[in-house]
Amino acid sequence: MYTDENSIPWTGDADFMQIGFPKVVPSINVNDNLPLPMRTLRVFPNSDNYLIWKKYCYSIDIGTAGSDLVRILVRASFYYGNYDGLSNPPSFELMFDGNYWTKVQTTLDNKPLSYETIYVVKAKATNICIAQREPGMNPFISTLEVCRLRYTMYNAVPANYALFAMARGAFGSNKTIRYPDDTYDRIWFEVPSANAVTSDAPSITTGTTYNEPPMAIMQKAITGSNLSFWVPDPSAFNVYMYLYFSEVTSLSAGETRSFLLYRDKILMSAHRISPPYESVLELSYTNLYLSNDTKFYLVPTANSTLPPILNAMETYSLSQELNEGTDPNDVQGLEMLKKAYSVLRDWTGDPCRPSSYSWIWISCDLNADPPRVTALDLSDNDLCGPVPSSIKSSNNYRLQQGNPNIGKSCSPGSNGKDATDTEVKIKIRETKPEQKMEQTRKRDRTAMLELRNHIKTELMEQPRIGAQPDI
Numbered sequence: 001m002y003t004d005e006n007s008i009p010w011t012g013d014a015d016f017m018q019i020g021f022p023k024v025v026p027s028i029n030v031n032d033n034l035p036l037p038m039r040t041l042r043v044f045p046n047s048d049n050y051l052i053w054k055k056y057c058y059s060i061d062i063g064t065a066g067s068d069l070v071r072i073l074v075r076a077s078f079y080y081g082n083y084d085g086l087s088n089p090p091s092f093e094l095m096f097d098g099n100y101w102t103k104v105q106t107t108l109d110n111k112p113l114s115y116e117t118i119y120v121v122k123a124k125a126t127n128i129c130i131a132q133r134e135p136g137m138n139p140f141i142s143t144l145e146v147c148r149l150r151y152t153m154y155n156a157v158p159a160n161y162a163l164f165a166m167a168r169g170a171f172g173s174n175k176t177i178r179y180p181d182d183t184y185d186r187i188w189f190e191v192p193s194a195n196a197v198t199s200d201a202p203s204i205t206t207g208t209t210y211n212e213p214p215m216a217i218m219q220k221a222i223t224g225s226n227l228s229f230w231v232p233d234p235s236a237f238n239v240y241m242y243l244y245f246s247e248v249t250s251l252s253a254g255e256t257r258s259f260l261l262y263r264d265k266i267l268m269s270a271h272r273i274s275p276p277y278e279s280v281l282e283l284s285y286t287n288l289y290l291s292n293d294t295k296f297y298l299v300p301t302a303n304s305t306l307p308p309i310l311n312a313m314e315t316y317s318l319s320q321e322l323n324e325g326t327d328p329n330d331v332q333g334l335e336m337l338k339k340a341y342s343v344l345r346d347w348t349g350d351p352c353r354p355s356s357y358s359w360i361w362i363s364c365d366l367n368a369d370p371p372r373v374t375a376l377d378l379s380d381n382d383l384c385g386p387v388p389s390s391i392k393s394s395n396n397y398r399l400q401q402g403n404p405n406i407g408k409s410c411s412p413g414s415n416g417k418d419a420t421d422t423e424v425k426i427k428i429r430e431t432k433p434e435q436k437m438e439q440t441r442k443r444d445r446t447a448m449l450e451l452r453n454h455i456k457t458e459l460m461e462q463p464r465i466g467a468q469p470d471i
Contacts (some may be wrong), residue, residue: 002036005179016058018344020044023140025081033112037087038079038112038163043140045295046132048147055095055131055357056139057349060146062121069159070121073184074128075145078104080111083140085149087464092139093131095271098323104130104139118154118316119162131357147184153211155242158283163240163316167231171310172196172220188214188312193222194288197309199248201278211242211281218246218440221309225260227298231290231315238318239288245275245310250424251306259308261298263288272301275309287318326364327354330373334362337352337376439448 002010004078020042030039044056048303062070079091079243089106094115126146156164170177170188173196179185197220204218232291247257261269261283268285275281293424298308325331336350338344344361352364 002371004035004037006178007052008185010143013058016060017042017056019348020056025079025083029081029083029110029179032112034112035090037143038077039081041081041083041140041142043083043138044130044132045138047394053132054360055093055129055421056346057127057129058144059125059127059348060144061125061126062148069151070407071118071144071149071151071153072121072126073116073118073149074126075114075116075143076108076116076128076130076141076146077112078380079141079144080106080108080140080279082108083108090137091134093133093357094138094247095129095131095349095354095357096162098325098350099122099162100318100354101162103133106455116165117162118149118157118165119319120151120321122159123328128359128467129349135333143360144186145157150182150212154240155182155210156231157318158284162322162406164319166236166239166315166317168312168314170217170220171222172198172311173217176405177214177216181251184212186214186314188217189232191222192408195222197221197248197292199246200250200404201246201248203278204246205279209244209280211282211286213244213280213282217312218244221246221248221311222462223307223309224298225307227308227310228295229310229313230295236317237289239290240316241288242314243280243283243285245273245283245309246279247275247277250277254339255305256303257306257309258301258304258458262299263293263435264293273298280311287344290315313368324370325350327368327372329369332338334359334373359432393412444453 003226004010011071011220021044023043025034025039025041025109046054052235062072082089088110089108090101090416091105094101094104096117096119101117104113104115108115128144128146130141132139158346168186168188169191171191172193173188173190174192175190177188182188199219199221204220206213206215226398243261250259256274258274260272269283273283274282299309300306300308331351338347347359347361349357351359351373352363352366355364355366358364361377362373365372365374365376
């Protein structure tokens with residue numbers, strides 16, 4: 001257990017992941033600014049050259065009941081640091097609960113990469129996975145952070161969609177703000193400005209808003225007679241933007257502050273914006289399209305005596321509609337099979353989703369709602385031991401013909417006598433290399449179709465937001 005400078009406790013991943021190998025970044029590639037948790041990683045080498053479409057998943061218990069919905073924030077970070085001495089930073093896929101998240105392209109730079117998403121978990125646990133996508137490119141992960149949010153937070157987003165973080169900034173601040181100032185450990189990067197102002201409010205109530213921005217980001221703001229701001233490299237459809245405003249001083253009689261929001265020359269605000277004192281006004285805008293040239297303007301109304309202000313902003317891209325996970329009863333049966341046969345335990349995450357990363361020894365009906373496991377093919381394994389009763393009695397899927405020879409004793413010299421119910425030999429035929437290559441080709445073709453619809457998230461790098469006081 002390690003507690004960092006932000007009072008965030010970190011623990012090792014040994015209780016969450018039993019496959020892969022822990023590695024340490026060489027000291028020559030570590031600078032003083034690199035956080036301690038980023039100096040170690042877990043790598044997942046794949047020794048099977050034919051099987052490249054494989055995922056490695058962390059199962060995180062969220063503690064939800066079957067009918068409960070919980071919204072969570074997940075942050076995955078990666079620092080290659082030339083840990084293997086090959087100077088060959090890999091690329092691989094990042095996904096959650098059977099859904100694509102993004103492609104991770106690591107570099108030789110001395111800056112970690114971080115990706116963040118917000119989504120609703122409908123089960124007791126969530127699976128965050130990294131997956132090999134090219135031969136010789138071994139996926140790895142440095143840190144994984146999961147935080148429960150209130151379900152009412154970011155509720156403009158339907159439960160069957162996810163948000164991928166693009167930018168989050170605290171205007172006027174000269175330092176990054178996160179936990180413990182933000183209970184949910186959202187990282188608000190500083191956006192310093194010569195036109196920064198500080199609130200004189202003794203306290204600012206933020207709990208009345210949906211997203212509960214931390215008070216620390218509402219104590220600073222930027223101002224200007226015609227205030228503009230933008231998001232660098234934002235080109236994306238379906239952008240969700242949240243703006244936060246709080247008056248920085250108690251206005252005297254005759255003073256007013258009101259303004260309108262424009263995207264380029266298009267009016268966005270249906271009503272004039274008048275920030276409240278000692279509390280927060282939260283505005284959300286959905287399904288925006290942003291280009292590299294998009295700018296936002298806060299323009300004072302005709303009767304406003306004070307210039308516009310802006311305290312903070314978040315932008316996210318919206319995912320495609322999320323996949324329904326494999327039927328829980330099928331998953332439970334497969335988990336029992338994995339417990340019975342240790343050689344199967346490195347197959348993790350959703351068995352059927354995404355289809356290009358489904359477990360190679362099962363067949364799925366993806367047209368079913370939810371997807372169902374229809375057959376098991378345990379080729380290339382020499383399994384011995386009890387077959388779970390849930391598998392033997394299940395009518396939902398079948399053992400493929402010619403694969404397990406169930407009913408033979410494991411004991412040497414049994415001469416094929418019937419086994420007891422707890423002693424079952426599964427004799428396997430070997431899959432030929434050319435057969436396995438054809439299986440991989442089919443998965444590759446399916447994967448390419450899915451990747452065409454793959455939404456790429458932007459990296460959260462500091463700073464991610466630009467601000468300009470006047471135009």
